[in-house]
Amino acid sequence: xASMLQVAGIRSCNALVFAAHGVTREDSPGYLFxxxxxxxxxxxxxSASYRSVVQSKSGVRYLIFDxxxxxxxxxxxxxxxxxxxxxxxxxxxxxxxRLPVVAPEVNQxxxxxxxxxxxDGSISGELEVSKRLACCSGAEQRKARx
Numbered sequence: 001x002a003s004m005l006q007v008a009g010i011r012s013c014n015a016l017v018f019a020a021h022g023v024t025r026e027d028s029p030g031y032l033f034x035x036x037x038x039x040x041x042x043x044x045x046x047s048a049s050y051r052s053v054v055q056s057k058s059g060v061r062y063l064i065f066d067x068x069x070x071x072x073x074x075x076x077x078x079x080x081x082x083x084x085x086x087x088x089x090x091x092x093x094x095x096x097x098r099l100p101v102v103a104p105e106v107n108q109x110x111x112x113x114x115x116x117x118x119x120d121g122s123i124s125g126e127l128e129v130s131k132r133l134a135c136c137s138g139a140e141q142r143k144a145r146x
Contacts, residue, residue, distance in 0.1 A: 001038055001067050011041040015064060015086040017099070019078070037066040037081070039088055050075035052100055058092045064099060076102065 005012045016033035039062035042048055052064040052075055064086070069078045083101040087094055108131070115125030 005038075005040065011091075013039050013041070013062075013088065013090045015039045015062075015088045015097070017081055017084055017086040019080045019084075033087065035066075035068060037064060037068070037086070039064055039086075039090070051102055051106075052077045054097050054100060056088060056090055056092070056095055056097065058090075060090065060092075062088070062090075 002012045002014065015037050017035060017037055018032055019034045039054075042053065042061040042063055044061075046061065048063065050063055053061055054064060055061050063075070064077060065074055066072060066078055066081060072078050077099060079102075081099055084099050085096050086099055088097050110130045111127060112130075113125055113127040115123055117123050
């Protein structure tokens with residue numbers, strides 16, 4: 001992917017991430033990373049409003065993209081990567097960056113129930129659970145419900 005972007009004149013670099021919360025810490029990042037994702041350099045005049053944009057200490061803005069995720073589109077990150085630290089291997093050297101977290105109102109579970117309490121103490125009713133996921137829409141939402 002990085003090679004294809006390079007041919008198109010788009011600069012990018014690798015970012016190593018451990019795809020589980022809390023394993024990589026800022027005070028002791030260690031050496032354990034489970035996958036390599038992509039940091040696509042954004043032009044300085046870009047007004048891109050993707051949710052997965054981070055800025056390095058040198059001021060370079062990157063769009064973080066996980067090309068290994070089947071359901072998460074460009075501009076979003078899988079839930080297990082959000083809020084984690086990633087080791088960015090940029091042109092200025094390595095830097096530990098915190099990956100963005102999607103706002104709670106974008107990722108929601110809603111539970112609605114209607115119940116009847118009988119005189120004998122038994123309860124019956126229906127419970128509906130619905131999801132709204134930042135990473136998916138349409139058919140992907142339906143598949144995610146399974």
